[in-house]
Amino acid sequence: METERRPSMRIDINADMGESFGMYQLGNDEEVMKYITSANIACGYHAGDSSVMRQSVGFAKENCVAVGAHPGYPDLQGFGRRVMALTPQEIYDEVMYQCGALWAFCQAYGIQLHHVKPHGSLYGTAHRDEETAKAICRAVKDLGPNLYLYIMKKGKISEIAESMGIRCVYEVFSDLDYDKKGGLVITREHEHYEPSHLAQRVIGMLKDGKVKTVDGGEIDIEGNSVCVHSDTPGALDNLTAVRAALTNAGFEIGAPHP
Numbered sequence: 411m412e413t414e415r416r417p418s419m420r421i422d423i424n425a426d427m428g429e430s431f432g433m434y435q436l437g438n439d440e441e442v443m444k445y446i447t448s449a450n451i452a453c454g455y456h457a458g459d460s461s462v463m464r465q466s467v468g469f470a471k472e473n474c475v476a477v478g479a480h481p482g483y484p485d486l487q488g489f490g491r492r493v494m495a496l497t498p499q500e501i502y503d504e505v506m507y508q509c510g511a512l513w514a515f516c517q518a519y520g521i522q523l524h525h526v527k528p529h530g531s532l533y534g535t536a537h538r539d540e541e542t543a544k545a546i547c548r549a550v551k552d553l554g555p556n557l558y559l560y561i562m563k564k565g566k567i568s569e570i571a572e573s574m575g576i577r578c579v580y581e582v583f584s585d586l587d588y589d590k591k592g593g594l595v596i597t598r599e600h601e602h603y604e605p606s607h608l609a610q611r612v613i614g615m616l617k618d619g620k621v622k623t624v625d626g627g628e629i630d631i632e633g634n635s636v637c638v639h640s641d642t643p644g645a646l647d648n649l650t651a652v653r654a655a656l657t658n659a660g661f662e663i664g665a666p667h668p
Contacts, residue, residue: 419660419661419662420634420661420662421616421634421636421656421661421662421663422635422663422664423447423448423635423638423653423663424446424447424448424449424450424527424560424637425442425450425638425639426452426527426529426641427439427442427449427450427452427466428449428451428457428458428462428466428480429457429458429640430459430462431457431458431459431462431486432459436641437640437641437645438645438646439465439466439469440469442640442646442649443469443473443475447664447665448476448478448525448560448635448665448666449466449469450478450480450527450560451463451467451478451480451512452480453480453481453482453509453511453512454508454511455481455486455490455504455508456482456485456488456489456490456491456529456530457489457490463512464515467512467515467516467519471519471520471521476524476525476666477516477521477523478523478525479512479513479523479526480528480529481504481505481508481526481528481532482529482530482532483496483532484504485530485531490529490530490531491531491596493531493534493535498542498544498545501532501542501545501546501549502545502546502549505526505546505550506552506553509523509526509553510553513553522556523554523557524558525557525560525666526546526549526557526558526559526560527559527560528546528561530596531596532546533561533594534593536565536566536567537562537564537566537568538565538566538593539566540566542566543567543570543571544570546559547559547576548574550576551574551575551576556577557576557577558579559571559577559578560579560581561578561579561580561581562580562633563633564592564593565592577666579635579666580632580633580634580635581635581636581637582621582631582632582633582636584608584609584611584612584636584637584638584648584652585603585608585637585638585642585648586637586639587623588622588623588624588631589623589624589625590623590625590629592629592631595624603642603644605648605652606651608648608651608652609651609652609655610655612636612652612655613655613656613659615633616633616636616659616661617659619631634666635666636656638652
């Protein structure tokens with residue numbers, strides 16, 4: 411008789427944020443920060459700016475949220491969702507530069523940089539391309555031995571990160587669709603979802619290890635952190651529904667720690 415998959419009882423909730431720029435407001439970071447345990451803060455290359463970074467770190471400290479750097483391709487106009495032909499050394503340099511800027515704000519607030527999570531097309535490419543994955547992992551390793559790397563448990567980067575001894579946090583995505591190979595379906599704008607649907611999908615991914623794909627199939631999935639995007643329509647409703655569902659299912663909600 412097949413036994414039910416038992417989920418890890420500690421689950422992280424992370425959100426991509428700090429994506430406002432100058433006079434342009436994107437997302438409601440101050441409110442979102444109240445319901446998450448890890449924040450992936452844009453570092454100015456795909457979104458955000460120095461003032462938004464500082465403010466986001468401040469919000470995170472006020473709410474005891476772990477701070478992570480969210481570096482992307484230098485693609486402000488395309489929001490980092492376009493693949494760019496950078497060399498591995500350029501990718502390493504871009505990741506180090508962006509994470510270093512956020513690290514400085516963390517130091518100013520007396521907190522530690524907790525993790526790195528690549529953004530958008532850089533994230534997707536790292537799961538497919540070995541050289542991109544190696545460059546990112548090399549940067550994370552050089553930034554400090556205690557940093558976590560937030561990625562999916564699939565493809566090139568998870569294998570490389572594990573081989574380098576990097577501490578990995580594996581994500582499942584509440585508000586992005588998956589293709590039949592387990593890749594994310596990245597669009598220029600996030601779609602609107604019913605919060606109850608997202609909550610049910612998250613519980614299914616964590617408890618059963620399964621998720622439906624855009625072609626109607628089903629794939630295996632594994633993770634110990636749930637990503638809820640702050641720029642998805644209805645993000646706050648999505649987030650509160652997911653958090654309530656996790657609590658009701660008996661999960662302890664908290665950021666990864668040593």
